[in-house]
Amino acid sequence: MGYLVTDEPARRRFEILVDDALAGFTTYEPRGEVLVFTHTEVDPRFQDQGVGSALIRATLDQIRDRGGRIVVHCPFVAAFVDRHPEYRPLTTTP
Template sequence: MSTEVRNNTALERYELYVDGAIAGYAEYQDTASERAFVHTEIYPRHEGQGYGRVLVEAALRSAHEDGFGALPMCPMVHHFIETRPEFLVLVPHWARERLGLPQ
């Protein structure tokens, strides 16, 4: 199965496509310097297959490439960052304690 993640700026969300069909999305809201991830959803047909990880990783990398830090407000993005310390650097220091992440 082929996967692709696209940033749909009109809807403020990253969309995950599996074999050309949308399989989920990660909604965000931009501030001046951070991209706040507010909701992530993988459609039931695609749950439990690792697509959430694919989507979140691509979205975080894209946000970083666009010059944004990350605010993991949704549980899926929060868990992803919490379990992958290499992505913690994307979360500003001021937000880490508030979000229960390591300093």
């Protein structure tokens, strides 16, 4: 299963494509250099296959690579960061 994660600023979300099909997304509100993550959704056809985790990992890697920071209001993103402490330095308070 090949996937691609891209930032779609006009939609205020990162999307994950699995074999060219939209499999999920995580939405954000930009606040200057900080992105406030509010919601994550995975298409039911792709649930329980690690797509959500792949989406968040690639999203956070892209944000880290560009020197960004995040505020987490989405429970899925919060749980991911709790399980992967290497991403905690990206978080900040609103």
